Amino acid sequence: MGLYEELKTKKEAGMSLNIEELTPEILRRLFIEEEKSDYLNSQLYDVKESKISYRRKKHGITIRNSILDDFLLAKTEEAMKINERYRDKLLVDENLTMISKAITHFAFRNGPIEDMHASPNNQLSQEDMKTLNKFMVNNIAYVFKLIIENRWIELDFLIKHTDMMYGHDWDNAEPDDGDNRKIIEMMIKMQ
Structure with a gap:
């Protein structure tokens, strides 16, 4: 029923x-x-x-939003195929730098670190920012290299070893899309 x-x-x-x-x-x-x-x-x-x-x-x-949800969440067979096609086009070595820079901006640079850098008391110098950005881009590149090359044993070790050593007292992760979903929906609706 x-x-x-x-x-x-x-x-x-x-x-x-x-x-x-x-x-x-x-x-x-x-x-x-x-x-x-x-x-x-x-x-x-x-x-x-x-x-x-x-x-x-x-x-x-609405029906339209429901279809959009089904598509973005890959709930239908056709949406799953399209999603897999995007994955296959995205996760290649040629995109490693683009992916790493974008993720660094999304997860690091466009957050509180930028406020610290731009603050009047200049907590972080331009050289500090270059060092931090390079560190982040290179480490994210390594993680995505493992993903692209299906090196799951190394990724599993990296995650579990790092988790075992650091961050136990941190808050649990709360996924934040940074309004990414709203932007996608807005762009689709404009077409």
Whole structure:
């Protein structure tokens, strides 16, 4: 039984469904996964269809966004093939410098280190920045060289050895895309 049928059964049994409990996750599941219209969902919650439509659009729950999500997350077979094609084009030795510089900028240079360098009290000199940038680019290049060449034993050793030696008291990683996803979506929508 799907979520819609489950909610419909509860309503038919006399339970009142509160629109304030209609979370974006529930609405996404009803509209995208179970393909229930705004009209059907409004009947479940005893509200006007426009209230469901407004709530859905406010949270970006649209067919277009769903297709974009499926594509970027490679959920369909075609999207997986395209994703693999991009991987194969990207992960080659010729791109090692480009990858390393881009990742250095993304993960290091465009963050707090730039503020330290540009601050009025000049915490980091231009020479300091050159040294740090070169160190980062070269080390990231090594990691991606291992990935490109499928040298998984060396990468596993590097990761586990480094983890064993350093960083145990650091906070857990919290992936931050730096608005990369929003930029991709905006560029796709502009076309």
